[in-house]
Amino acid sequence: MSKKNGKNASSGNYEPRPEHKFSFGLWTLGNRGRDPFGDAVRPTFPPNDIVHVLGEIGAWGVNLHDNDLVPIDATPKERDKIVRDFRAACNESGVVVPMATVSLFFHPVFRDGAFTANDPEVRAYALQKTMRAMDLGAELGARIFVLWGGREGVETDACRPRADEAVKRLREAVNYLCQYNMAQKYGYRFALEAKPNEPRGDIYMATTGHYLGFIPTLDHPEMVGVNPEFAHETMAGLNFMHGVAQAWEAGKLFHIDLNDQYPGRYDQDLRFGSANPKSAFWLVKFLEDVAYDGPRHFDAHAYRTENCEGVTDFARGCMRTYLILKEKADRWNADREIQTILKEVSAASPSVPKNGRYSPTGAQTLLSHVFNKDAMMQKRLPYELLDQLTVDVLLGVR
Ligand code: GCO
Ligand code: MN
Numbered sequence: 001m002s003k004k005n006g007k008n009a010s011s012g013n014y015e016p017r018p019e020h021k022f023s024f025g026l027w028t029l030g031n032r033g034r035d036p037f038g039d040a041v042r043p044t045f046p047p048n049d050i051v052h053v054l055g056e057i058g059a060w061g062v063n064l065h066d067n068d069l070v071p072i073d074a075t076p077k078e079r080d081k082i083v084r085d086f087r088a089a090c091n092e093s094g095v096v097v098p099m100a101t102v103s104l105f106f107h108p109v110f111r112d113g114a115f116t117a118n119d120p121e122v123r124a125y126a127l128q129k130t131m132r133a134m135d136l137g138a139e140l141g142a143r144i145f146v147l148w149g150g151r152e153g154v155e156t157d158a159c160r161p162r163a164d165e166a167v168k169r170l171r172e173a174v175n176y177l178c179q180y181n182m183a184q185k186y187g188y189r190f191a192l193e194a195k196p197n198e199p200r201g202d203i204y205m206a207t208t209g210h211y212l213g214f215i216p217t218l219d220h221p222e223m224v225g226v227n228p229e230f231a232h233e234t235m236a237g238l239n240f241m242h243g244v245a246q247a248w249e250a251g252k253l254f255h256i257d258l259n260d261q262y263p264g265r266y267d268q269d270l271r272f273g274s275a276n277p278k279s280a281f282w283l284v285k286f287l288e289d290v291a292y293d294g295p296r297h298f299d300a301h302a303y304r305t306e307n308c309e310g311v312t313d314f315a316r317g318c319m320r321t322y323l324i325l326k327e328k329a330d331r332w333n334a335d336r337e338i339q340t341i342l343k344e345v346s347a348a349s350p351s352v353p354k355n356g357r358y359s360p361t362g363a364q365t366l367l368s369h370v371f372n373k374d375a376m377m378q379k380r381l382p383y384e385l386l387d388q389l390t391v392d393v394l395l396g397v398r
């Protein structure tokens with residue numbers, strides 16, 4: 001596939017370029033295929049090599065957890081050397097670091113959560129570890145800091161007297177980190193990532209909507225947005241694009257995690273667009289229609305059956321599918337028949353009272369208007385046709 005992709009790329013349309021802002025986490029290409037039942041199937045992929053591969057295949061950015069790059073027990077001297085070498089690799093490859101994050105889930109010390117853990121010492125350590133991860137990200141040029149509370153949940157609600165205590169603890173932590181951000185003049189925007197479950201039985205902040213409700217309660221809501229993930233909302237059986245649209249409308253779409261997932265299963269982190277191409281299409285169309293200009297970050301990994309070459313196939317595939325869907329979105333937007341139907345279904349007859357902003361006279365007009373429901377029912381809503389035209393576009397016959 002790599003070769004074939006190369007050929008298609010040179011023939012034009014689907015070649016990733018820096019302006020597409022495609023990024024991958026070190027943990028995505030570096031995923032060794034471990035799962036709860038089986039050990040690694042691929043060798044370690046050193047961070048600097050990942051960056052070179054990303055540069056070669058046309059990705060724009062690389063993201064990292066603190067410990068994807070710097071081992072948790074590295075000495076300051078070791079850390080500094082690792083960071084220096086990594087920066088050099090990024091410069092050589094022309095790859096930037098738009099986002100950094102922190103692992104608050106891997107080390108066993110976080111078995112009861114990090115910011116929401118019962119033990120105040122664990123909570124303090126989580127803050128310290130995050131501040132150091134922010135230092136690291138800032139040094140690498142990151143301006144987005146993702147917080148994914150994978151362990152911020154429970155297996156049993158018996159473990160806390162009240163669940164709202166967890167919300168308070170989380171708020172306290174995010175407020176603290178915002179202060180640190182200001183004190184250090186890092187200029188980060190925090191992007192909070194929700195997930196319904198896994199690795200905890202239930203995670204408190206289960207969906208992007210939960211976070212959109214939480215953010216306005218913070219001391220610095222302007223500094224905090226969301227990082228919705230395709231797989232996470234799909235696990236919960238939700239329409240991902242709708243969550244993304246709400247985040248966008250609220251001015252909170254600071255980052256996005258693109259991958260794929262079959263609903264109702266554990267996090268599969270499949271190649272973008274590989275399981276639900278139609279949902280992926282609506283998503284890409286939305287991002288392109290609103291001119292979202294943040295990173296298009298792929299938080300996915302290659303099948304466990306793959307070797308190292310397959311990891312490159314996987315990464316190329318994510319970007320290729322995005323670009324194919326982007327082209328389909330252009331085609332859909334330019335399709336006369338589709339656009340005519342869209343116009344017709346939302347056109348209003350001139351006699352309809354306008355219900356914009358409330359005014360007492362406007363309210364009187366609306367209250368006294370007689371609606372002819374039978375006539376309203378005459379209007380055709382040809383959504384079957386509209387959807388079929390979409391399917392025709394997607395399947396390449398239109
Ligand atoms: C997952 C999450 C993570 C986070 C990452 C960034 O389900 O494993 O999606 O991949 O996105 O830890 O914080
Ligand atoms: Mn993610």
Ligand code: MN
Nearest residue numbers: 229231267299
């Ligand atoms: Mn995930």
